[in-house]
Amino acid sequence: MKDHGLTDAQVEEEIAKLIDSPLVKLARKEERIRYQRRQYLYTLRQYAKKGKELEKAGITMEFLEKLAKGCNQTN
Helix, strand or coil, X not given: CCCCCCCHHHHHHHHHHHHCXXXXXXXXXXXXXXXXXXXXXXXXHHHHHHHHHHHHCCCCXXXXXXXXXXXXXXX
């Protein structure tokens, strides 16, 4: 039976070469940026959903600002 696969040593050697490749670094950076943008999108969607709930409950930006000013005052 003929084996067409790579040996463990060949796999490790190719991994070592590819890790240092500028093309791999470029692709990994692009993937990280794309992932971060998607995470940011998901966060904004959650904020929009929470904002709708707050608005439905009658909470406004003015109310929150007054609340924040009240918390900052010392008695």
